[in-house]
Amino acid sequence: MIPELGYGATVAALALALWGAFATATGGRTGRLDLLRSGERAAIAVWILITACIALMLYAFLTFDFSVRYVAFNTNRGTPFYYRVTALWGALEGSIILWSWMLSIYTLIVVVQYRRRQPELYPWVLSVMLGILAFFLLIMTVPAPPFERLQPIPPDGRGLNPLLEDSGMITHPVALYLGFTGFTVPYAFAMAALIVGRTGEEWITITRRWTIIAWYFLSLGLLIGGWWSYHVLGWGGYWAWDPVENSAFMPWLTATAFLHSVMIQERRRMLKLWNLSLIILTFGLTLFGTFLTRSGIIGSVHAFTQGAIGVFFLAFLALVLVGSFALLASRMERLRGQGELDSVVSRESAFLLNNLLLVAATFTVFFGTVFPLLSEAMRGVKVSVGAPFFNLVNIPIFLGLLFLMGVGPLIAWRRASADNLRRNFLKPVLAGIVAAAAFSLLGVGNAIVLIALGLVVFVAGTIVLDYVRAVRTRRRSGDGWGAATWGLLRRQNRRYGGFVVHLGILVIALGVAGSQAWSIETETTLAKGQSVELGGYRVRFDGLEASEESNHFKVTGAFTMTNGGRAPAMLHPARKFYPQEQTPIAAVDYRLGLMKDVYLVLGDFARDGSQATVKLKINWMVSWLWIGGLVLTLGGALAILPERRRLA
C-alpha cells in the first residue's frame, strides 16, 4: 500500500508544483491575483504532500515494510529505532525526499514572510522556487523513486551502511541539506529582481539575510562532517579534499565571497553584476555538487549509488546557468554601478581582493576535483590529484585571506590615509611580528605555521583594537564593560557577529596549522600486557572481549593509557563485524584534550586475543576546530538576528 500512496503523493506534488510555478509566473506578469493565489495554494499543497511522503516513509521504516525497496535496502530487523528514522536519508532516494521537503518548507516561509511585504518580487520568487521544487519532485518520480515496490517482499532487509550508525547521521546531513537548499531562496530573489527589473536595494537586503542563513547551516554541516570523519572513519583526520567534501566547500566559498562583496553594494552601489553572478554561481555549485556526488562519475569515500540521476542534474544545471546568465546579460544596462573605486588602499579594494581570492580558491577546488575527469576525457589517462595539490595551492590563498580578514573591517572606505593605516594597523602588525618571532624562538620551525601564527595574532589584534575602541565610546555614556559589550553585539550585531565569525575562523586556522604540523602516529603489534609509547603517552594492551549487538558482532580491545603521573585512562577501540559486510569496521576510541587528542584504532588481532595491531595517534589541536566551529556558528547566529536600529 505504501509504495502506491507514496508514488501518488509524489506525482500529485509534481503536478501541483508545475502548476504553481506557471500560475505564479503568469500572475506576476499579468497581475492576475486569482492565479497568484492559486499558485500559493499549490505551494502549500506541495508542502503537505511532501510531508505526507516523509510520514509514509517513516512509517514504512518503523514497521519494517520491506515491500518498499528503499526500506528493504537500508534497514533490517536489527537496525535500532533511531537509525531507522535517520535511514530515511541514509541513501540517495530518501535524501531527495528530505531535500524536497526542506525546499518546500523554505517555499512556505517565503509565502508567509513576503506575500504582503514584497508584492512585486513575490510572484516570481515563488515561481522560481516552485520550478526548482518541481525538478526535485521529477527526480523523485523518474530516475530515483523512493517508493519503488520490491517484489517479492524479502523476509528481512539488507541493513544500513554501518558507517551511518552514528549520532552525526542525525545532524550532519540535515544541516548540510538545510544549507544547500537554503541557497535557493537568495537565488530565487535574485532571479525575481532581474525579471521584474528592480535591482535596487530591498532584494539585496533579503538576499543577504537568506545567504547568511544558508551559509550558517552549510558551515555547521561542514563542521559536523569534519567531526564525523574524525571520530567515525578512524583515519585520524577531519578533511581529505574528497570530491564530496569539495562539492560542499565550493558553494561555501562563493557564498562567503558574496557576504563580503554585498557590503560594497550596500555602501557604494557597486558590484551589482558581480553579486548577482556570485548568487547564481553559489546556487549552480549546489546543483553541481549534487551532480558530482550523486552521478558516480567521481569516486569518493562517500561512494553513493550511481544512476541516471546524473544526466537530470547536468541538464538542469545547464538550464539554470544558461537561463540565469542570459537573464543577467539582458539586464546589463540596469546593473551598471553608480560608485567608482577611488584608491587602491581602501576597504573596497580589500573586499575586492578578498572576493578574488575566494573565487580563486573555489576555482582551484573545482579544478582539482574535476581534473581527473578532464584528463581522462581529453587524454585518456587516469590521474588523481589528491590532498598535496589542494594544500599546495590553497595554503597561500588562505593565508592571503587571513591577512585580508585583518585589513578589511578596519581600513577606511574610499581612500585610506596614512594616518588611518597607522592608527588601525601599527599595533596589530607589530603584535603579529612579535608573536611569530616569539614562537620561532620557542622552537616552532615550520615557516607556514609561523606565518599563520603571526597572521592570526595580527587579525586578533585588529579585532581587539576595534572592540576596545567601540566599548570605550559606549562607556562614555555610562555603561559598564559588560553592558557595553552586550550593547555592541545587540545593536551592531552584523558587524560584531562578523567579528565573532572571524574569531572562530582564527581558532580553526590555529587548529588546522597545529594539527598539520605536529600530529604524530605510530603503528605496532602488541602482545597482551605489552605497551607502546608515543609523545609521552604509554598505552598498554590488556586484552580483547567479544560481544553480540542487535545487528552486529563486536570485538572490543581494552587498553590502559598513562601519561606521566596522571591517573590512567581506559581506552576501548573496537572492530565491528556486520553480517552484510565482509570486512570489519573499526570503531576508534579517543581522549580529546585542548592541546592534544589521543586517538587509538584497533587493527588486526589474533583470534585468541593474545595480540593486537593498533594505530596510536597524538593529534595536536584538533579540538580547536570544534571550538572555533562553535564560535563561528554563534557569530553566524548573531549576524542573522534582525538589526536593531540605533535610537540615538
Added chain:
Amino acid sequence: MSRRGKFIAGGLVIVAAIAYLIWAGVSQSVVYFVTPTELLAAPVPSKTYRLGGLVMPGSLKWEPKSLDLSFTLSDGKSSVPVKHKGAPPDLFAEGRGAVVEGAWTRDGYFKASLILAKHSEEYKAPHDGADPGYKELMKSLRGEGR
C-alpha cells in the same frame, strides 16, 4: 597609470600568480592511475603511481609482528606483487578491489605507502557479494577514494 589601470594590472598579477600555483600544484602532485598491465609494460622505479586491481585470493600475507603486509594485485591479465608496512585497512580483503599508492622498486615489487579500499553505500547480501568479479571491480576503480 590611471586608477582603473592599476586595478586591472593588480588583478592580472594575482590571477597570473594563482594560475602559476595551480600549474605548479598539478605538475608536482599529479599521480597517474595504472592497471597492473600498464605498470608492467613500462615500470619507472620510484615514480609515484596509483595502482588498482583485485587482491588475488591466496596471495595475502600479513605478519603482525613486523607489520609486513604483502599481496598481489591483478587485473586479469597481469599481476603485480605489492608490499606495505601496516595492518590491512577496513574493507580490504582477498577477492576485493583495492587501489594502492606507491612506487615500483628495482627489486621487482610495488611498495605501497597507502592502501585505499572502496565500499558502496548499499550493502550487498553476503551470498551475492562474495565475488565482485572484474567488471564490478573496474567499475569501482574508475575513480578512487581517499
